Amino acid sequence: MSSFQDQDSRPAPKDLTHHFSRTTKARVPSSIKQFYKYFQIPGIGQLAGGLPNQYYFPFDTLEASVARPDRWKPTPNTPVDPPPAADDADVIARLSLQEKKSNKNAVSSTSSPLNQPQDAIRVPHTSSQKDLLKKIDLATALQYGQAQGYPPLYYFIRQFTQNHLHPNCPYKGGPEVILSAGNTDGWSKVLQTFTNEWSEEKDWVRDRDGVLVEHFTFGNAMTAVTPRGLNIAPVAIDDEGMLAEGPGGLRDVLENWDFKKGRRPRLMYTITMGQNPTSGVLSLQRRRDIYELCCKYDVIIVEDDPYWYLQYPTATAKNTTTTFHPSNQDFNPDVPMFANAEPRPAGWKSSGYDFLDSIVPSSIQIDTEGRVIRLDTFSKTVAPGCRVGWITAQPAVIEKIQYITETSTQQPSGFVQSMLAELLLGPDHSGIESGKPKDGKGGLQDGKGWKADGWVRWIEGLRGNYERRMNKMATIIDNGKYLVKSGRRSSLGDDEEEWSVIEKKQIMSFDWPVGGMFLWLKIVFENHPLYSTFKKSSEMERLARALWLFLTTKPYLVLASPGGIFSPSAEIRERDGWKYFRLCFAAVNDDEVEPISHRLVDGINAFFRIKDRKTIEKLLEEEDASVADRVGTVAGVAQMLGPC
Template sequence: MESRHLQSTRAPPLDLSHYFSDVTKNRQASDVKRFYKYFALPGMHNLAGGLPHMSYFPFDTLEASAAHPHRFEPTPITPVDPEPPKSNRNPAALHVKVPKESKATNVLSKIDLQTALQYGTADGYPPLSSFIRQFTRDHLHPNVPYANGPEVILTCGSTDGFSKAIETFTNPWIEHKDDIRDRSGILCEEFAYMNAIQTVRPRGLNIVPVVIDSQGMIPSGEGGLADILENWDFSKGKRPHLMYTVTLGQNPTGTTMPIERRKEIYALCQMYDIIIIEDEPYWNLQYPSAIQALDKPRGGDEHKLFNRNYNAHGRSSGYDFLDSLVPSYLSIDTDGRVVRVDTFSKTIAPGCRLGWLTAQPAVVERITRITETSTQQPSGFVQAMVAQLLKGQSSSAMTNRASKSDEAWTMDGWVRWLEGLRGGYERRMQNMCKTLDDGKYVVVDSAPGSYPDSWSMVSKVPMYEFDWPIAGMFIWIKIRYDTHPLLEIYGAEKVCSALWAFLTTKPFLCLAAPGLMFAPTAAVQEYAFQYLRLCFAPMPEDEVIDYAQHFNAGCRAFWQLQDFDGVPDLDEDMESGAGLKVW
């Protein structure tokens, strides 16, 4: 009740139109909606719309076998929770069916091919977009501080959402043509998801990495956010007005930002009027067991990050699982300066090319205009199938059928599915981290050549180090090249690149992602060579440990090499850090 009261007295979001790009400002709303009112008049003979009649669609149904939302076992919500009761190990698959024509009258629950395969509006298919809107506003971010809360628009995935946000907020800047004083900049983590960097780089933006620690971007200290903004060198262009950030299980470093850190960063963004583009593909993959591992040795309050959950102090999400997650920047976004991009890539499948963007209404309105003249909306095939899975036909449309409420997940099932996914990934994370921890030492002749031939100093040294990730899919490995016996002969960079190449050879056959691939600038490339990113997502679940063991074995063998003569030359492209699309 109190939250409703607060709701009505909250301030509206700030006007961000001073940051809209020139093209974005020029966009005009299509008057299609005004025309639609005529379509809706009963008995109207529509001779106007250039729409093919649905009888010409060759698909008469879309159907699927789909998972029961209980397919995967959750892990405990907090580390001290007892294991949740085991549910049925192999709950029956659902049969999902989108009919050609539904009898439902409410467009929000009418899921059929007549509507899903027809032209639609840029905000998305009503049954799906209304579900997402409710999930986003009521459950995922129930405490957005500004009046009336955020709006959502469906996207063709996070890359599409991010691209549209960049289109909204930046003008291209061309070297040797435009004035340096017009050059915009974008802040990002020191190591970053390179597809995002490749999205902004051709537009001539300054890429400005912020130093990170295990909690993400650092607000103060050398290379931290305040340092960069206070001491901005205007000869390089404008002070950045955008920030690109992944705050939960950051790609590639796996770091997670607790709420206190968010508040510090947000305050700086307010001070310097910076728009935060938050990209969170891994938000539901947060691991209490890693938080426990992390907090304990640091003493004091156990599960520190965890207990600082923000939703717990505001309106509840309605689900213990969602309440337990570190919340979005949106939860502290009094100004409306946060634009969040979400995706179904990690919760349903990457091939969906389906996601959504959440921001204050005026920003979503501009992105709707961009969508009208680019993607229009995500494919009706995926929208209908996901809507049918998540929401199902309304009961009034379920004629001639027994009550089969299990044929759609509903909101409860969707949250349960997310919890089960978290369980699956958490077990993978534990298995890989434990295996890597167990195998990170090697016994080597610690200084060949430094001692007389007849002597040999044998010692146990670490080959790499890493933190258990609190969220996400990645383990960020720091190569301890300093312990490699051949360091003095080959140097640090060569030790690291040779390790990567050596791992790809038989019998190890391990492909790791080189840290150089995530270096957004030349300055970061200077020291990125010492990192590897490992992912515990792509392999079958029962092979996670085996993969990690292969990695360990490769490292051990590499630390025991007498020279690198047999190591293949590293592909030059790997050294360039040019970045890979899906990384």
């Protein structure tokens, strides 16, 4: 568990300062640092700071009821609810009947899933602990703090990152961390660190920076890139993620870069685990291929991986196209394998936890040169409202990000930092007078914090729950991906009917999500009866839009994310994006996953039965008429979608 730094024979990370933006190069340490040593003089009268007095904070203590780490069952690599056989048409038809009956009850029941054992944690106002790495109280957490993070939380994350997440990091000292206000903030800071703003009107084309991204990617990350005037350079993907080789793959993009567009990109934005929106998990072998190219072309890799712990072996077993499971191989935890069924390399250092060992590793674990920057967040493991995450990279990069932090966010909120610290570390018993828990309570029955053990158990439980939801949704969609024209074949008797398949036409296709929170559904629009009446791709986008609208009407009532918003270029959106919907199985309540999935399948089926172009046009006209005056008037609803 100890750091490797003592007898660390790993080589130092590569100097990346030539990649820093002009602004980043101009950033220097705060002049305040010269005073640090004087703060430690015993009894010193501190008139130098610009702080309010801690006794004037109106919050005396913070308390919370919190889950125990074992609240949710981990999936034991076989799902709780095994999916029915996917190609049984009889089952499909019966499911279709059932779902009509259950539609009445489609609105979620509100019985609380929170009737589970819980514990109380408490952050006291003032702790007598002298060691800042152990001190958790409001007097420090609600005061101005250091940009790297609240010391106890920062230290926990740093240890966890170095020892458990990336024990194989190949460079000297291992990576450093700094807390962020979540991954959107992290990406914003990384962009500032490495790219110069560029203006067509003022600057040379040769100075235009660019960002390599997956062919489909997280829209909000691109929204941060575009106003800076940068190129966005999409790279082809498969069901794992970014392609290293082949047409449109990374080598192709870098080798054949068109310098008339700007500099060859030096920064890559990639979501490698539970890719948003496609759900892919990039294998270790693919990571090595991509890494090699990035070394050759001196590209910095930024991994934005909020879903890293959501890797689904049950789905891996369903998919047959991905590199590492040529056969429909079942995951076997006794064989050293990652969750994507890829063999674990010989000599690979253990994280100390079976669960973490089963996770396909971050590229930091093969980052010999220190060119990987990783964005981690508590948004999907605790809650998005935390606005806390951390950035992992070689120390010289973290240092510059710290300077940016000092003049922007300063630190995550002390409310959440102290709560997370108390949850994870527990109260500091050394500060307790004669057994009275004046210093707070931890997140376990015995008054201790979760520690790394509890944390790993918690996220393993979450993985189990999201995996079960994924399987529920994927099963229903898999069973509904064919449009079945059926008729009564024969009457076996007065009381019995039998259904038979007359025609089977594929209307949807997807890979089972091997990670993350999304199912990336491709609609086979070519099989729509009206497809041939839509000539240009811009018109086809309208057909897709009509389906999207149709799904929001009764009785289907389903809101999907149209693929266009995950298309990093207009060209991709027009050519490919409109064919897809991204479905999030994570957000709705557990008992709603199945009814909503059924309604979705029903809706798509019904849409493919529309034979009159006028029906389509009518949907679109109503939309056009009503959008303008309703957009942007609704307070608070952005919350229902998240940053997407």
